[in-house]
Amino acid sequence: MAKAGSTTFQVSLKRVVDGSMRIFLPRDDLMNKVISFLSSPVESEKTKIREQLQQFSETKIIFSSEFLIGHPSNGFLAMERNLTLLEDLFCQPNYLVFFREPSALVRSMYFHGLRKGVSINLAEYARQDMGSRSVAIKPTFIDGTDFRIFEYSELFNPYVALGRRCLFVDFESYFDRSHDLERKKLADFIGLDWKENRSNFEPSIQVNIALPDFYFLPAIYKSRGRWITVAFMYGLTKVCRLLGIKNYWKFLMLSKYLNVAKRFLTLQERENLMEELQQQASFIKTYHEANYEAFRNRR
Numbered sequence: 503m504a505k506a507g508s509t510t511f512q513v514s515l516k517r518v519v520d521g522s523m524r525i526f527l528p529r530d531d532l533m534n535k536v537i538s539f540l541s542s543p544v545e546s547e548k549t550k551i552r553e554q555l556q557q558f559s560e561t562k563i564i565f566s567s568e569f570l571i572g573h574p575s576n577g578f579l580a581m582e583r584n585l586t587l588l589e590d591l592f593c594q595p596n597y598l599v600f601f602r603e604p605s606a607l608v609r610s611m612y613f614h615g616l617r618k619g620v621s622i623n624l625a626e627y628a629r630q631d632m633g634s635r636s637v638a639i640k641p642t643f644i645d646g647t648d649f650r651i652f653e654y655s656e657l658f659n660p661y662v663a664l665g666r667r668c669l670f671v672d673f674e675s676y677f678d679r680s681h682d683l684e685r686k687k688l689a690d691f692i693g694l695d696w697k698e699n700r701s702n703f704e705p706s707i708q709v710n711i712a713l714p715d716f717y718f719l720p721a722i723y724k725s726r727g728r729w730i731t732v733a734f735m736y737g738l739t740k741v742c743r744l745l746g747i748k749n750y751w752k753f754l755m756l757s758k759y760l761n762v763a764k765r766f767l768t769l770q771e772r773e774n775l776m777e778e779l780q781q782q783a784s785f786i787k788t789y790h791e792a793n794y795e796a797f798r799n800r801r
Contacts, residue, residue: 577647
């Protein structure tokens, strides 16, 4: 699931040394073929994927990508269709689904959207009309979402129905350094010796919420610093593409700029914006609280 720890999990998988396991991650050729098949299911492509899989001697094959389950920016329109196709393509495999407290998930999506050019506040971003979205159009975090879709007891029902073939991994527990229960449960599920792989699954530090300057972007776009910011964002994108600068460094440079650009806003404006953000996130959390806790307890 997008913005729920999948990248950290994939980093952990890369550390694992296990001759019986083969891993396919985003950008791997076979993973791209699977994603393409889910978008346009053609029988000949399914045959090619299966033939390629038969060439591997490993007994454990893992595919890890957020796109397998669908995307929150179009209301997970492809979730049930993708599950049906995956069940057939891989002959009823097992599934790992990472999930996250809804308000934290929406806020992380919004943070990612701000980095890509979103210029509206969280309330607008999280109240988009899903009725106009199409599964045929590739969704992005710029599109926003509808916070109401994250009722996990209903949303994940097709996966819940799979019983022991599906393990739901709680983001908050997975990144809790005070105990290993969630990480051990995951390792056991994919057939890894926990004692040998414990260090491989040490969680990395999450930084999304720790960079508040990004949340000032919508207000900066409306301030006297608007055109300076627009020009900077445009120039930064062009330079990074021209020089092949990785997203990490682009993100770092943008963060440094925003640390200065936030001064286009008064201290009171900044405080009001952060308070408004907290109120909006709190509203989303309260809206889902009962359903979220019920889902966590029953999984």
